[in-house]
Amino acid sequence: MKFGRTALMRRSWLASLWLLASVAQAQDVADIPDAVRENVELLIQGGLDDTVGYAFVRDLTTEVGPRLAGSEAEERARSWSTQELAELGFQNIRVEPFPIPYWSRRVDRASIVSPAPQDMVITALGGSTSTPPGGVEAEVIRFENMNELRAASSDVVSNKIVFIDEKMTRTQDGSGYGMAVRKRRNCALTTSQKGGAACLIRSVGTQQRRFAHTGMMFRSAVVGDGPAAAVSPPDADQLTRLLEKGPVKVRLEVEVETQPEAPSGNVIAEVVGRERPEEIVLIGCHLDSWDLGTGAVDDGAGCGIVVGAAQLIMSLDEAPRRTVRVVLYGAEEVGLLGGYAYAERHADEMDNHILAAESDFGADKIWRFETRFGEGALPYARAIQRMLEPLGISPSHNLASGGPDISMLPRLGVPVVTPRQNGWDYFDLHHTPDDTFDKIDRDKLNQNIAAYAAFAYLAAEMDWDFRKLTP
Amino acid sequence: MKFGRTALMRRSWLASLWLLASVAQAQDVADIPDAVRENVELLIQGGLDDTVGYAFVRDLTTEVGPRLAGSEAEERARSWSTQELAELGFQNIRVEPFPIPYWSRRVDRASIVSPAPQDMVITALGGSTSTPPGGVEAEVIRFENMNELRAASSDVVSNKIVFIDEKMTRTQDGSGYGMAVRKRRNCALTTSQKGGAACLIRSVGTQQRRFAHTGMMFRSAVVGDGPAAAVSPPDADQLTRLLEKGPVKVRLEVEVETQPEAPSGNVIAEVVGRERPEEIVLIGCHLDSWDLGTGAVDDGAGCGIVVGAAQLIMSLDEAPRRTVRVVLYGAEEVGLLGGYAYAERHADEMDNHILAAESDFGADKIWRFETRFGEGALPYARAIQRMLEPLGISPSHNLASGGPDISMLPRLGVPVVTPRQNGWDYFDLHHTPDDTFDKIDRDKLNQNIAAYAAFAYLAAEMDWDFRKLTP
Numbered sequence: 001m002k003f004g005r006t007a008l009m010r011r012s013w014l015a016s017l018w019l020l021a022s023v024a025q026a027q028d029v030a031d032i033p034d035a036v037r038e039n040v041e042l043l044i045q046g047g048l049d050d051t052v053g054y055a056f057v058r059d060l061t062t063e064v065g066p067r068l069a070g071s072e073a074e075e076r077a078r079s080w081s082t083q084e085l086a087e088l089g090f091q092n093i094r095v096e097p098f099p100i101p102y103w104s105r106r107v108d109r110a111s112i113v114s115p116a117p118q119d120m121v122i123t124a125l126g127g128s129t130s131t132p133p134g135g136v137e138a139e140v141i142r143f144e145n146m147n148e149l150r151a152a153s154s155d156v157v158s159n160k161i162v163f164i165d166e167k168m169t170r171t172q173d174g175s176g177y178g179m180a181v182r183k184r185r186n187c188a189l190t191t192s193q194k195g196g197a198a199c200l201i202r203s204v205g206t207q208q209r210r211f212a213h214t215g216m217m218f219r220s221a222v223v224g225d226g227p228a229a230a231v232s233p234p235d236a237d238q239l240t241r242l243l244e245k246g247p248v249k250v251r252l253e254v255e256v257e258t259q260p261e262a263p264s265g266n267v268i269a270e271v272v273g274r275e276r277p278e279e280i281v282l283i284g285c286h287l288d289s290w291d292l293g294t295g296a297v298d299d300g301a302g303c304g305i306v307v308g309a310a311q312l313i314m315s316l317d318e319a320p321r322r323t324v325r326v327v328l329y330g331a332e333e334v335g336l337l338g339g340y341a342y343a344e345r346h347a348d349e350m351d352n353h354i355l356a357a358e359s360d361f362g363a364d365k366i367w368r369f370e371t372r373f374g375e376g377a378l379p380y381a382r383a384i385q386r387m388l389e390p391l392g393i394s395p396s397h398n399l400a401s402g403g404p405d406i407s408m409l410p411r412l413g414v415p416v417v418t419p420r421q422n423g424w425d426y427f428d429l430h431h432t433p434d435d436t437f438d439k440i441d442r443d444k445l446n447q448n449i450a451a452y453a454a455f456a457y458l459a460a461e462m463d464w465d466f467r468k469l470t471p
Numbered sequence: 472m473k474f475g476r477t478a479l480m481r482r483s484w485l486a487s488l489w490l491l492a493s494v495a496q497a498q499d500v501a502d503i504p505d506a507v508r509e510n511v512e513l514l515i516q517g518g519l520d521d522t523v524g525y526a527f528v529r530d531l532t533t534e535v536g537p538r539l540a541g542s543e544a545e546e547r548a549r550s551w552s553t554q555e556l557a558e559l560g561f562q563n564i565r566v567e568p569f570p571i572p573y574w575s576r577r578v579d580r581a582s583i584v585s586p587a588p589q590d591m592v593i594t595a596l597g598g599s600t601s602t603p604p605g606g607v608e609a610e611v612i613r614f615e616n617m618n619e620l621r622a623a624s625s626d627v628v629s630n631k632i633v634f635i636d637e638k639m640t641r642t643q644d645g646s647g648y649g650m651a652v653r654k655r656r657n658c659a660l661t662t663s664q665k666g667g668a669a670c671l672i673r674s675v676g677t678q679q680r681r682f683a684h685t686g687m688m689f690r691s692a693v694v695g696d697g698p699a700a701a702v703s704p705p706d707a708d709q710l711t712r713l714l715e716k717g718p719v720k721v722r723l724e725v726e727v728e729t730q731p732e733a734p735s736g737n738v739i740a741e742v743v744g745r746e747r748p749e750e751i752v753l754i755g756c757h758l759d760s761w762d763l764g765t766g767a768v769d770d771g772a773g774c775g776i777v778v779g780a781a782q783l784i785m786s787l788d789e790a791p792r793r794t795v796r797v798v799l800y801g802a803e804e805v806g807l808l809g810g811y812a813y814a815e816r817h818a819d820e821m822d823n824h825i826l827a828a829e830s831d832f833g834a835d836k837i838w839r840f841e842t843r844f845g846e847g848a849l850p851y852a853r854a855i856q857r858m859l860e861p862l863g864i865s866p867s868h869n870l871a872s873g874g875p876d877i878s879m880l881p882r883l884g885v886p887v888v889t890p891r892q893n894g895w896d897y898f899d900l901h902h903t904p905d906d907t908f909d910k911i912d913r914d915k916l917n918q919n920i921a922a923y924a925a926f927a928y929l930a931a932e933m934d935w936d937f938r939k940l941t942p
Contacts, residue, residue: 063587436681
């Protein structure tokens with residue numbers, strides 16, 4: 001929500017829903033010819049039966065594995081993807097390279113030193129600095145949340161290891177994340193400002209298993225202001241129980257490698273439009289992943305979904321009028337760097353971006369169709385959603401962000417949609433070692449592929465202007 | 472089932488059930504006086520409301536944490552327990568020390584070297600040898616199961632890293648474990664006999680998460696015949712997928728510390744019988760744990776159950792006729808060494824062991840009451856089970872093992888019972904880093920405490936002879 005606080009955004013969610021209901025009567029403006037309807041039905045059936053998308057995420061996570069931004073593995077992922085996309089028959093396959101600052105963990109471990117020596121399950125946060133060799137050993141001071149740390153005086157924080165124990169709320173739409181992630185973003189900075197030795201946070205996640213969730217401290221890959229790590233939920237509980245009994249001393253050791261510049265890149269492939277090839281319907285995902293798991297639900301699944309969907313559109317008798325562009329973004333996890341690179345490089349094409357969507361919320365089913373259209377274009381939102389209804393997808397609000405790597409496009413005038421996946425379990429796996437291929441259910445993935453194929457085709461085939469401002 | 476293959480054992484399970492049914496008519500031989508019934512009901516209600524057992528496992532896993540056999544932590548667990556038991560008011564509290572060979576991991580890690588470099592989640596198996604410094608790097612050869620490895624010629628195994636991919640079946644009674652554990656016990660030995668470089672097994676467990684399950688290779692803590700480690704299920708899947716595409720090279724690094732002798736011990740506490748203090752009803756658990764988790768379901772829960780139950784019996788107006796002895800065994804995980812030490816030290820008291828049971832199968836509810844009694848004593852089995860029926864506990868067979876640390880007692884003539892817990896989820900956590908306190912449900916734990924208090928009290932109060940051979 002950082003970008004695009006336009007007049008559209010100020011409209012309340014309820015008002016948007018009301019608008020959606022009212023435009024149901026205006027259905028005729030968004031009439032879809034029978035031939036197009038038949039193609040949509042073909043694409044939906046093809047999506048539900050698809051094997052390409054599932055194979056894409058399976059093979060990406062297996063043959064490449066983890067794909068840390070700026071690493072050799074991310075580079076292998078780009079090579080691997082361009083080859084796969086070529087074999088699938090896509091056009092205009094290319095890599096758009098850009099440099100990023102590089103951060104990688106070498107060592108991250110922690111243990112309780114006293115009163116009850118035991119190892120903890122932790123993971124350094126992206127952007128953490130190294131501790132001095134041998135680590136830092138200090139007494140722990142616990143805070144319920146980030147605000148409590150902010151309110152604390154330097155006297156009580158100085159030379160301590162800060163521990164923020166705030167839990168995350170499980171929701172279907174992922175809305176618990178924004179609140180929970182604040183401690184990850186800001187803990188190291190606030191700690192170092194108050195003279196603390198290091199920061200530990202309860203993992204930003206919803207599971208109660210012995211996994212720690214990594215993630216960036218800041219929206220850039222620049223190394224942060226101190227050592228910072230996330231502890232697994234059971235370890236956070238353990239710390240809290242011990243602290244109830246008396247002082248607890250912890251040792252934290254973090255060693256990181258950083259480079260001012262490393263290569264990343266966006267991989268692009270197209271189904272070129274038969275009438276207006278310069279007009280673009282963009283469907284994206286991100287190719288990089290965190291290093292702990294193999295990046296299956298975050299975001300191999302998204303890549304499987306958009307590649308599977310575009311390949312189905314390609315298999316139709318004729319290409320749609322407009323171009324369907326698949327973008328596999330690089331370096332999303334370290335600050336949406338692929339998204340920014342794309343927006344900058346394609347700045348003067350923005351008027352030709354008819355619609356954009358990024359799939360980056362796991363592999364569970366889509367349950368509602370969020371948009372950010374001009375008000376006059378809301379009948380098109382309703383028309384698309386009606387075609388998706390057989391997939392169990394309901395209408396939603398007009399405040400969509402579109403997805404992280406396209407979150408900067410709405411303020412550049414680009415209409416976006418978020419086909420919202422069920423995120424109930426997403427933060428059980430997100431940024432953990434447990435984000436592996438076996439977590440993906442093919443039937444659910446295929447529901448996504450069907451929906452993406454259907455709406456991307458409609459947007460590329462129909463002569464709709466999603467920016468239309470006057471109803 | 473290694474011990475006590477007596478005439479009793481040869482009786483089939485079905486025949487035993489039939490016997491249980493037939494003895495229902497012989498109920499009168501096991502009449503329970505009203506005063507005793509009232510005490511049993513008090514104990515059951517007290518168990519369901521108990522706070523002592525839950526606090527015992529919470530504080531043991533928090534204030535001590537992991538308790539590897541022979542380690543300083545296991546010693547702390549003994550000190551901690553004797554102090555807790557004293558505070559609870561138990562009598563005859565003592566430690567019976569015994570020496571054990573010591574094994575501990577220092578380093579255990581593995582990665583896929585080619586074709587797709589990535590770290591794996593593994594854990595060294597107990598008794599693994601160290602690899603040469605820097606680890607072993609070799610091509611992987613996969614086998615479906617232990618028999619396939621046994622049948623393979625040395626030519627194909629030589630200098631390879633063996634990978635046994637056999638899965639474990641999830642069951643309520645834990646019967647999938649015996650089959651699955653064979654590969655853990657024997658892989659290193661068979662691999663080294665065939666000239667292999669190391670052995671990897673798919674973890675002996677039922678979960679599909681990124682946890683590796685440790686465990687002993689042999690029934691003694693002596694260091695084994697080669698480096699051996701378990702890989703997490705998602706990593707086993709990954710290896711299998713990669714092997715379908717071509718050769719896979721893996722690097723395994725294990726560094727262990729061993730000592731020929733380290734201290735362990737059994738912690739004992741009693742509720743001394745008011746009439747026949749020399750006659751013993753033994754309820755046990757094991758105090759040691761693996762090093763990865765904090766030993767909550769394996770077996771802090773068992774200790775909470777038996778301590779909670781015995782303390783309830785202690786709270787009655789008068790002690791039962793016979794002594795209730797609580798034994799917190801040491802060094803179970805490394806070969807039932809506490810169990811053997813106890814059996815040896817108390818060899819000439821075996822006739823006075825009226826009944827024994829060990830709780831070592833997690834913290835879920837008990838669903839049936841297994842016994843190994845003389846045939847003439849089966850009416851007592853039925854009488855006890857009837858008292859437990861309000862807890863949802865049904866009759867079962869007469870082939871109980873009693874639990875690992877007392878599994879050697881039946882062949883010494885000691886009757887045992889296994890109040891069988893629901894083990895459906897047990898092998899999700901067993902021997903993993905995820906075996907932590909938060910996994911324990913207090914209501915389920917309390918059902919166990921109620922059942923243990925009830926049957927231990929009955930056995931200690933009633934004048935029953937569970938060895939009785941003639942019906």
